[in-house]
Amino acid sequence: MRTLRLLPAALAASVLFAPQSASANGRFPLADQLVVDPSDPSHLVLRTTYGIVQSTNGGSSWSWTCESAVGYGGTQDPAIGVLADGTILAGIFEGLAVSHDRGCSWAFAAAPLESEYTIDVSVHRDDPSQAVAITSTGKGDNGFHVILAETKDNGATWSQAGNAILSDLIALTVDVTPSMPERVYAxxxxxxxxAPALERTDNRGMSWTRTYLDAAYAKGxxxxxxxxxxxxxRVYLRLSGTTADNTMPLDRLLVSDDGAATFKEVYAGEGDLLGFALSPDGKRVVIGGPKDGIRIADAVDLVxxxxxxxxxxxxxxTAAGLYACGNEFQDGFTVGLSNDEGKTFKPIYHLKDICPLECPAGAKSPEACEQSWPGIAATLGIEPPACGIVGPTTSSASSGGASASSGGGGDEGGCGCRLGSSPREEAVIASIACGLGLGLARRARRRRASR
Incomplete structure (x- = not known):
């Protein structure tokens, strides 16, 4: 995202429509979001650059689902949520993908989320059968279609909550307040x-109050x-930005104690701050990034x-400890679990620890992922016998991206943009580029996303 604000519309358009492979995203294998099932702490859902990876036994073993089975591809990184019955949500450019059987089949949510860019999701802490999703769909010269949608039945049905947010907003993130579910921040x-801004509703979207950040953070x-x-x-905000000369990433952590009316800076990172977590009781705060490592503070003083x-x-x-996504080749793990607040980690997932998701006969995901698996296995160094597969792998197959016939991405699915340095920045790029007068792309995507 960092360089996008410097791009003229013509360049944004050229990036948007640049040819890309629809069968491989070519990214370094990393994990960048871990969600724990609110009803089953042994069920872990991991977003990676090569698909969705899950464990149903606390990390002892892991299964893989390709991007195309979910419905996305290219360089998209879906916003993941897990509901009370294990239903998985994946917010992507084509809509909200939902799986009620732990990834064996996926379908897009109907209206009001049909063909809407669902940029973020948030599951209720008090009742995880409920969740909200926010859209950020470009409407060309008419700005963006930004609504809050909600489910109260584990993702079976969705409805619009309240009124749409003003169309001049490019929505990025949403979160339900754990102790006051009627209050939602975006x-x-x-x-x-x-201009960076926060939206707040205290009545589930019936009315919204907007607050702009101080001028010092106007470019974040x-x-x-x-x-x-x-x-x-109390709201914690990551402000993504760059150094004064726009050459290096520099993120900040801000905090508000007045309901997002004002914010103060409590930490300036050395680079991207891609990790943030609160202890279950909220008394400890942990942040991290590739350059910053892991840093922890009391919520009282934030030192x-x-x-x-x-x-x-x-x-x-979670109650099990602190999970972290790392770099396999630097840290010796892709996901680790710490029981001493981040000082040491026990590896629970290595890149080679996956096999294709096992599903009942007739399930859609295994068929969709069959051609992608050899490329993934070759890339991650997985030998076929490790997954009970007889025969060699080949790196010539897809490495996990979606094919055009699958409803996934390629350049259309993620708007073909690869300028950001973290998953959420990628989403910003797609949202902005696809909203700056590029209605043709949106219309084409609506046709392709029809199910």
Whole structure:
């Protein structure tokens, strides 16, 4: 995202329609979001650059589902959520993909999310059978279609919650307040100036109040990092930006204690701050990034201490401990679990620890992923016998991207943009580029996303 604000519309359009392979995304194998099932802590769902990876036994073994089975491809990184009955949500450019059988089959949610760019999802802490999703669909010269949708039945049905947000907002993230579910926060960029702003509703979307960040942060991109589990007014915000000369990433952590009316800076990163987590009681705060490692603080004073040098891509804190996404070749794990607040980690997932998801006969995902698996296996160094497969792998097959016939991505699925340095920045690029007068792409996507 960092360089996009410098791009003229013509260049954004050329990036959008640049040819890309629809069968491989060619990215370095990394994991960057881990979600723990709210009803089954042994069920872990991991977003990676090569698809969705799951464990149903706390990390002892892992299964893989390709991007095309979910319905996306290219360089998209879906926003993942897991509901009370194990239903998985994946917010992508084509809509909201939903799986009620732990990934064996996927379908897009109907209206009001049909063919809408579902940029983020948030599952209720108090009742995880409920969740919200926010859209950020470009409408060309008419701005963006930004609505809050909600489910109260584990993703079986969805309805619009309240009223749409003003169309000058490019929505980026959404979060339900754990201790006050009627209050929802959303972040985004406003207008041609791409001014960072927060939206807040106290009545489930019936009315929205907008707050702009101070002028000192006018060039940043705001992502809601978390909300205190007991204090609805405390909001943590990651502000993605660059150094003064626009050459290097530089993220900041901001905090508000007045319901997003004002923010103060509590930490300036050395680079991207891609990881953030609160302890289950909200009393400890942990942040991290590839350059910053892992740093932890008391929520009272927010004085951060470095406890690890893990190449941090994600952080998730549950009663089981602190999970971190790392770099396999630097940290010796792709996902690790710490029981000492990030000082040390036990590896629970290595790149080679996956096999294709096993499903009942007739399930759609295994068939969709069959051609992708040899390329994934070759890339990650997995020998076929490890998964009970007889025969050699070949790197000539797809490495996990979607094919045009699958409803996944390629250049259309992710808008063909690869300028950001983290998953959420990629989403910003897609949203902005596809909304700046590029209605043709949206119309084409609606046709292709029809099911």
């Amino acid at each position: 972040s985004g960029l406003v207008g041609k100036a791409l 991109v705001p992502f809601i990092a978390g909300i205190d589990p007991t204090n609805p007014d 951060f201490e470095k406890v690890s040098s893990v190449y941090t891509r994600c952080l998730t804190w």
